[in-house]
Amino acid sequence: MNPQSTKDGGRRWLTTVGTKMPRTVVAIDDGITADEAFRLAAAGAGLAWHGDFPGARNLLAALSRRCGTAAGKPFQEQRNHRSRRARILGRLLVPLDPGHVLPLRRGPDVREACAEVFGPSETASLVSLRELLGIVGAHEWRVKGVEIPSLGAKIHPHHGVFSPVRGEYVDLVARTPLPARQLAFDIGTGTGVLAAVLARRGVERVVATDNEPRALACARENFARLGLDGIETLHADVFPPGRAPLVVCNPPWLPVRAHTPLERAVYDPGSRMLKAFLDRLPRHLEPGGEAWLILSDLAELLGLRTREELLGAFERSGLEVRGREDIRPRHPRANAKEVTTLWRLTIRAAPVPD
Template sequence: MNPQSTMDGGRRWLTTVGTNLPRTVVTIDDRVTADEAFRLAAAGTGLAWHGDFHAARNLLAAMSRRCGTAAGKPFRVQRDHRARRARILGRLLVPLDSGHVLPLRRGPDVREACTEVFGPSETASLVSLRELLGIVGAHEWRVKGVEIPALGAKIHPHHGVFSPVRGEYVDLVARTPLPAKELAFDIGTGTGVLAAVLAHRGVERVVATDNEPRALACARENFQRLGFTGIETRQSDVFPPGRAPLIVCNPPWLPARANTPLERAVYDPGSRMLKAFLDRLPRHLEPGGEAWLILSDLAELLGLRTRGELLTAFERSGLEVLGREDIRPRHPRADAREVTTLWRLTTRATPVPD
């Protein structure tokens, strides 16, 4: 997830989500009405704000209200609505001077947060206010950390790495009996929270993989903070070389398109990662070992995948279910009907032919 930049009027365009600088950019201040700002942004015009920072935040909130809502609509309609809303709100822009200094009245100090994401800067730039607020919020979480009861410690997520604020899946890994303690693979480690839980439970060696360098840097920092020296990180699409008696994977839960890099932790187009994990698992799981696949049934509740399709995928990959651990969500924004499951899988003695 590398920041993208282009030059515009002497200011560099900064983004981590792959959007382009609008072709037309006009300068606005607190004299613009929310209706006019929304009309321009909806038509594709970028709005470069010069004025009070808090007034810019208020304008962003007013524009958001004008986007309306898709509550109660089908999942795909809601996703399209959120994508359009993000495009419109992303066109309210703010300047950054050299060193990521925000030159707006009452503007916060964003230098450290922006340097973490974009690297050092000696040139002036433009950035979406909505994205800047996300960067600042992520920096605050990185500094504060997320309390993980299973560790008795905090995990510190980086910007662009999915934060373990919903801890049910962590609890599942913390309470399920370990089949072995000599080696485990953690596939798609993210912040490294599950690898850390395994090490905390006494697994002697953990290999944590991810295909995002930003995630691996985050995981390594967390392992160092926690003092876990027996965890190795590897950049890989799925598995590291070799076999292990325990393989843990918490893949993206929803088989749908990701609109931003961060959403790749939640959305898995066509269930690509899930299918790759299941198809390759028999070649990496030790005979008699267990794979712990952690999935919410939210995809089933939204009509994106059926339970039968999931069980068929297990069967097709030559896997059988040894058991399962279920947990209900605790997060107030989660669907109360949702159940998160840790599926305990193993390979069949006689694999099914292709």
């Protein structure tokens, strides 16, 4: 990952999400009221905290409460609200000394977590507290791992790589009958969890692609942990060269713009990846083979895409549906009406002439 670094006041600006250093940075401590801090942050000022660490977290929580809620609003209004909230909360800043040492009293040791994301540091820096907490949380997930029952093992996500905490799509890949075992492509591998499931199911060779270097590094580490030597990783926009009898893809589910690198695992503006996958698939799927496209119907529930549009995209790409596997999500934050589907797609046969 290549964080943005901007020198300001003797400290670099560190971020993984591309936000810019606030033009005005105000030094504050626990003498400031939450209302005044919110007024400054909402106006665009950065708030450089100089109190103890628990005080910074308390202020962040107070700012969050003052941002209000958009619950019950239409999807786009909720996204706009979350975007504004993220901007305001991201303006509460904390210092890091050389070596990513957090100098605040009663602060945690963040050195290892920051080094994983930003690399080594020999200079002082400023970082958003909200982003720092996310980095620390991601490091804890990386160490702890996510249990994948169908693997009988854990997957360890890296910061910025989508974690398979919603495991129903993994279950679909684990239970759907394999059309072949000699070769499979895993498109947009992320943590590598689906490639690992295919290898554990007996697929002899798996080629896993992704266009994010951090995802490929994460996948390679997971394959090494699991002792899976038959999986190749390749940096590619979508497909590797050649054809396979099985192609698996779990693309982002919502066709709207992503605001952060992590959101690119969920949001696919204009369905760019989905369309690229479907349009190019006939050139990479062996005749008679299957492509497993995994999609939630959440976009349909939110009015962002219709089922007719999805089926029409299949038809325009020369594909037909051989079958489908459905599953309800188990995650408590999932939409209660949501269904995740594994579409079994094949190349449509040319009509037989009379």
